Amino acid sequence: MKKVVFITGASQGIGKYCxxxxxxxxxxxxxxxxxxxxxxxxxKEISSLFNIQCVVSKLDVTNLEEWEAVKQTFFEKYDKLDIxxxxxxxxxxxxxxxxDLQNFRDTYETNLFGVLNxxxxxxxxxxxxxxxxxxxxxxxxxxxxxxxxxxxxxSKIALSYIAESAAIELAEKNxxxxxxxxxxxxxxxxAKNQFKMPFIMNPxxxxxxxxxxxxxxxxxxxxxxxxxLLTKVIKITPRFLYEKMILAWKRKQKQQPKx
Numbered sequence: 361m362k363k364v365v366f367i368t369g370a371s372q373g374i375g376k377y378c379x380x381x382x383x384x385x386x387x388x389x390x391x392x393x394x395x396x397x398x399x400x401x402x403x404k405e406i407s408s409l410f411n412i413q414c415v416v417s418k419l420d421v422t423n424l425e426e427w428e429a430v431k432q433t434f435f436e437k438y439d440k441l442d443i444x445x446x447x448x449x450x451x452x453x454x455x456x457x458x459x460d461l462q463n464f465r466d467t468y469e470t471n472l473f474g475v476l477n478x479x480x481x482x483x484x485x486x487x488x489x490x491x492x493x494x495x496x497x498x499x500x501x502x503x504x505x506x507x508x509x510x511x512x513x514x515s516k517i518a519l520s521y522i523a524e525s526a527a528i529e530l531a532e533k534n535x536x537x538x539x540x541x542x543x544x545x546x547x548x549x550x551a552k553n554q555f556k557m558p559f560i561m562n563p564x565x566x567x568x569x570x571x572x573x574x575x576x577x578x579x580x581x582x583x584x585x586x587x588x589l590l591t592k593v594i595k596i597t598p599r600f601l602y603e604k605m606i607l608a609w610k611r612k613q614k615q616q617p618k619x
Contacts, residue, residue, distance in 0.1 A: 362386055362387060362388045362412065362413075363387050363388070363442040363443065364387065364388045364389075364390065364438050364440055364441055364442050364443070365382050365387050365388070365389055365390070365442065365443040365444075365445060366390045366392070366434065366441055366443070366444050366445065366482075367379055367382075367389065367390070367391050367392065367445045367447055368392050368393070368419065368421050368445070368446055368447050368448040368474070368478065369392075369393055369421070369447040369448030369449060369497075370391035370392060370393050370399065370402065370416075370447070371391075371393030371394065371395040371398035371399050371402065372393070372395070372398060372547065372548060373545070373547035373548060373549060373563055374447055374497065374542065374545055374547060374563055374566055374567060374570070375391075375393065375445070375447040375448070376398075376402060376563070377563040377564045377566065377567035378445060378447065378567040378570055378571060379391050379402060379406065379414075380402075380405075380406065380564070380567065381564075381567040381568055381570075381571045382571060383406045383409070383410040383412050383414065384410065385571065385575075386410075386411075386412060387412060387443075388412050388413040388414070388438065389406065389412065389413070389414045389415065390415045390416075390417070390434050390437065390438065391403065391414065391415070391416045391417075392416070392417050392418070392419035392421075392430060393418070393419065393448070394418065394419070394420050396416070396418040399416035399417075399418070400416060402416070403415075403416045413437075415433075415434075415437045415438075417430050417433050417434075421446075421448045421470060421474030421475075421477055421478065422469040422470055422473060422474055422477070423477075424477050424480065424481075427477050427478070427480070427481040428481065430481075431481050431482070440489075441482065441485065441486075441492065442492060442493065443492070443493045443494075443495065443574060444478060444482055444486075444492070444493070444494045444495070445495045445497070445574075446474070446475045446478045446494065446495065446496050446497065447495075447497040448470060448474050449470060449471045449474075449497060449549070450466065450467055450470045450471060450512075450549065451467070451509065451512045451549045451550075451552060452466065452467055452511060452512070452552075453508055453509045453512070453552060454508070454509075454511070455507070455508055455610075456507070456510055463511050464511045467511040467512055467515050468511070468515050471512070471515035471516065471519065472515045472518050472519060475496055475519060475522070476522075478494075479494070479526070482494075486530075486533075486535045487533055487535070490533055490534050490535075491534050491535065492535050492536070493535070493536040493537075493538060493574060493577070494526070494530075494535065494536070494537050494538070495537075495538040495540055495570075495574050496519055496522070496523045496537070496538065496539055496540060497540045497542070497570075498516045498519040498520045498523060498539050498540060498541050499512075499513075499516040499519075499541055499542060499543075500541050500542065500543045500582060500587055500588060500591045501513045501516050502516045502517045502519070502520040502541065503591040503592070503594050503595045504591075504594055504595060504602065504606075506606070507606055507607075507609075507610050508610065508613065519539075520539055520541065523537055523538070523539035524539065527539070527579055536577055537579075538573065538574060538577075538578060538579060538580070538581060539579065539580045539581070540570055540573065540580075540581045541580060541581065541582040541583075541588070542561075542566055542570075542583060543559060543560075543561065543583060543584050543587035543588065543591075544557035544558070544559065544560040544561065544587070545560065545561050545562070545563050545566045546560055546561070546562055546563060547563060558586075558587065559584050559586050559587045561583070561584055566583070569581065569583045
């Protein structure tokens with residue numbers, strides 16, 4: 361029997377290419393996102409290429425009522441859920457001197473509470489089943505407080521710690537929680553960045569790494585390797601040295617003309 365994967369944020373970027381990669385490997389899909397037209401187009405593309413079932417549904421991950429409605433729709437279409445891929449995320453880069461509380465609220469609602477809404481909706485199902493995988497897309501930006509993107513960075517730091525805690529606690533229930541930590545990937549999200557992104561990766565390659573990691577039941581999937589190693593070094597860099605480096609980088613970025 362084919363496994364079933366539920367993906368949030370599947371209308372574009374990493375979520376879209378993960379959907380295609382899972383389809384390539386024979387999984388049945390339930391794809392969600394805010395852009396229903398893009399989801400319908402993706403459904404047509406996948407159905408024309410692969411012999412799998414693909415269902416799409418509109419979902420704003422910040423809306424718990426929509427989660428409950430989508431859950432009902434899901435179980436009308438499928439009798440089981442094997443993998444929940446909580447991928448939806450946003451990035452709204454802003455310098456702290458232009459502090460905007462709404463920026464933080466909006467980012468946290470999607471990146472953090474959007475994931476927690478997924479846990480709220482499906483965790484009891486996995487607990488009763490005593491099996492399954494919940495994969496959370498965090499970021500290598502969880503390493504330190506990076507300037508210019510404090511709302512995004514802090515939301516991903518929270519996600520990574522939630523993933524680690526959940527993985528430890530739920531292991532005894534045979535539920536796998538995987539923390540996916542991408543570096544820079546070419547998407548509409550990273551297109552907003554006004555700085556050079558080292559070792560940036562195409563989304564189809566990123567999706568292959570993610571799906572490989574999920575299939576291998578890895579606890580953490582960090583990529584690309586060089587960026588992952590660099591963030592480990594940054595994480596252990598003394599505060600005084602880190603401040604000097606990051607402030608020098610900030611000054612350089614502010615001097616550069618916007619794209």
